[in-house]
Amino acid sequence: VMGMTGSGKTTFISHLTGPHAEVGVGxxxxxxxxxxxxxxxxxxxxxxxxxLIDTPGFDDTTRSDTSILQTIADQLTALHRARRTILGIIVLHRITDVRLAGSAVKTFQILRRICGPANYDRVVLATTMWTDASFSLAGREAAMARQ
Structure with missing residues (x-):
């Protein structure tokens, strides 16, 4: 699970794992x-x-995106060595962010290069924080989805 810092990655995982898992939501x-x-x-x-792998967020308050990508790459390498299959990547984006930040665009470009054309269909973009979105924003998104 990847995304910008504060996009809800840990909260998303916490909801899926249930109360038995100790997932530290910030x-x-x-x-x-x-x-x-x-x-x-x-x-x-x-x-x-x-x-599910909870990853540090891009546009972090203390680390560079390069450092974060290295952390993610190390984890993926360890999974590959353990002969684990990576089924997909979930990228979370706050619906309240009306534009993609430069680092978010770079993240998608990097993912496209890492996955390659054959596996890019395994990358899913999901939006979070719908409870914080205004009704007009939710209506706009629904209208865009219908088009």
Whole structure:
């Protein structure tokens, strides 16, 4: 799970893992996720857990995007060495951000290069913080989706 700092990555994972997992959700303006951390989610259909990786956010308050990408790359390398299959990447974006920041655009460009054309369809963009969005913004997004 990737995205900008404060986009709700840890909260998203916390909702999926349920109350039994100790997922540290930050509520301040500074970044709280420092390392990439794996969280198992029970998957009844396969009898095996599905793992979500909480990653540090881009546009971090203390680290460069290059450092964050290195942290994510290290985690992905470790998963590859352990013969784990990466099924996809979820990129979260705050719906309240009416524009994509420069670092968000760079993130998508990097993801496109990392995944390559054959796997880019496994990258999903999801929007968060709909409860904070004004009704007019929600209506605008719904209208855009219909077009």
């Amino acid at each position: 509520h301040s303006l500074s970044s709280s996720t420092i390392d990439a951390t794996c969280y198992p989610i029970p998957c009844p259909s396969t009898q095996r857990p599905l793992y």
